[in-house]
Amino acid sequence: MCVEDIEQVSQEMEDLDDGSTNKKPWPLLSRGDFLSTQMENWVHKDSPFPLAVVAGSNRLESISEETVATDKKHDLLTNxxxxxxxxxxxxxxxxxxxxxxxxxxxxxxxxxxxxxxxxxxxxxxxxxxxxxxxxxxxxxxxxxxxxxxxxxxxxxxxxxxxxxxxxxxxxxxxxxxxxxxxxxxxxxxxxxxIFGRSLLVANAxxxxxxxxxxxxxxxxxxxxxxxxxxxxxxxxxxxxxxxxxxxxxxxxxxxxxxxxxxxxxxxxxxxxxxxxxxxxxxxxxxxxxxxxxxxxxxxxxxxxxxxxxxxxxxxxxxxxxxxxxxxxxxxxxxxxxxxxxxxxxxxxxxxxxxxLPSIIQRARFRRxxxxxxxxxxxxxxxx
Incomplete structure (x- = not known):
């Protein structure tokens, strides 16, 4: 739905409100609220796009950063x-x-x-x-x-x-x-x-x-x-x-x-x-x-x-x-x-x-x- 369609719907709601005092007026939505509402309606449980992705840019960035960091660490360990x-x-x-x-x-x-x-x-x-x-x-x-x-x-x-x-x-x-x-x-x-990435220790x-x-x-x-x-x-x-x-x-x-x-x-x-x-x-x-x-x-x-x-x-x-x-x-x-x-x-x-220098600080104690x-x-x- 384009911006012009949104403006037309808004105008029709205003006309209906002016023409009939017996009807309860529809709640008017700003363009941003209307687009958000429509997007939430498009995303349902069977949608291939998760709701979290379209709910807001901040959350999208957060998920992406965490995923990249996890994948990078996994690659360093397994490869x-x-x-x-x-x-x-x-x-x-x-x-x-x-x-x-x-x-x-x-x-x-x-x-x-x-x-x-x-x-x-x-x-x-x-x-x-x-x-x-x-x-x-x-x-x-x-x-x-x-x-x-x-x-x-x-x-x-x-x-x-x-x-x-x-x-x-x-x-x-x-x-x-x-x-x-x-x-x-x-x-x-x-x-x-040691063979490949495997280490086997045998001790007697x-x-x-x-x-x-x-x-x-x-x-x-x-x-x-x-x-x-x-x-x-x-x-x-x-x-x-x-x-x-x-x-x-x-x-x-x-x-x-x-x-x-x-x-x-x-x-x-x-x-x-x-x-x-x-x-x-x-x-x-x-x-x-x-x-x-x-x-x-x-x-x-x-x-x-x-x-x-x-x-x-x-x-x-x-x-x-x-x-x-x-x-x-x-x-x-x-x-x-x-x-x-x-x-x-x-x-x-x-x-x-x-x-590399160790970042782990172990407690010092006397023995x-x-x-x-x-x-x-x-x-x-x-x-």
Whole structure:
């Protein structure tokens, strides 16, 4: 209806009002009110145009801005493709022997001569903290990646392949121990695999993987120590016990590969011992907010909390953006803080650029308890 039609209708209403005093006059509408009324009549529940869009320009602008902002954030999160950079550093620390070892493999399948149908490259990173000698940690480092690649479910069901490979590698080490008594040792094992936007962490022991998401520490693994009530219940259900904070009074971890020389810890066949080589898994989808992953042996976490390690790493990367140098600086800082164990750090960055300054302000507080004490308390609280 054009403006002239509106004026004609208004004039007809005025004429009707003048010609009959017995009729109640129609309410006269301004041009703006009339157009608004007509537009509201056009828009009904079956209309393809929502009422909010035509009800006013201010609301239209508000909806559009919110939609664009939401879509933009969604695209940043879902269209993210990580660009991997890795570094590593180790030090004997205060120990007489070096029992830690690690591995960084950019293309796992290619490294072992296998071609995958998938376009996604599978990157593999691991930290292995030996005890009772270095033989177990070196054996697992050399064999576990190959066993994973050769598993029938790799890479279609990668979680099943990784779990089974941990167990098979442990059994293979047992056979080696029966042939050479010098191989009677054990090791924790923590691995991280990145394929596409997926991150899979598998852990057996007390090494730890921590993800930085916009500067906030997210623990990707749980420390398997006797103080953890969940582990204690599992151990006791299998006939084991905790004595003075040690598994069966002998071992400071509740999951590990090796240690076949310790009587009653592991059993072949149907019987299962309290010391388990089965890893706990955690998988997430990486987004642009995820900055880097820290994988460290327990010597690192004796003097760093997870958040403290993320803060330290972010500051160093913002200064020089060198992942290997950052690992070296973290190990050096751990030694300054009084770490006495072997020290190993692997750092995997998901960006070429350094982390942006964090806008999250965390409350500062004083503490009078060590990082190790805090971890023990956390184990008790989590159960």
């Amino acid at each position: 993210f493709i990580p660009t991997l950079r890795s570094g590593e550093w180790s030090d004997i620390g205060g120990r007489p022997y070096m029992e830690d070892t690690h591995v960084c493999i950019a293309d796992l399948a290619k490294n072992f001569g296998r071609n995958l149908m998938s376009e996604d490259t599978v990157s593999f990173y691991g930290v292995f903290d030996g005890h009772g000698g270095k033989d177990a940690s070196q054996f697992v480092r050399d064999h576990l990646p190959r066993v994973i690649v050769e598993d029938a479910d790799f890479p279609l069901d990668i979680e099943k392949a990784v779990t089974r490979s941990f167990m098979e590698t442990d059994a293979a080490f047992a056979k080696s121990c029966s042939l050479e008594s010098a191989l009677a040792s054990g090791t924790t094992a923590l691995t991280a695999m 022991g007390d090494s730890r993987a921590v993800l930085s998401r916009c500067g906030t520490a997210i623990e990707m693994s749980k420390d398997h120590r006797p103080c953890c009530m969940k582990e204690r219940r599992r151990i006791e259900s299998l006939g084991g016990f905790i004595d003075d904070g040690y598994l069966n009074g002998q071992l400071g971890v509740t999951r590990a590969l090796g240690n076949w020389h310790l009587e009653g810890m592991k059993e072949m066949g149907e019987r299962i011992g309290p010391l388990s080589a089965e890893p706990e898994l955690k998988m997430i989808t990486l987004t642009k907010e995820d900055e880097f992953l820290i994988i460290g042996s327990d010597g690192i976490w004796d003097v760093f909390t997870s958040q403290n390690a993320v803060d330290f790493t972010r500051r160093r990367l913002q200064e020089h953006n060198d992942v290997k140098l950052c690992c070296r600086e973290m190990v050096g800082e751990a030694i300054k803080r009084g770490a006495t164990d072997n020290l190993t750090v692997v750092l995997v960055s998901f960006h070429l650029e350094p982390p 009078s308890i060590s990082a190790e004490g805090l971890q023990s308390l956390k184990c008790l609280l989590e159960g």
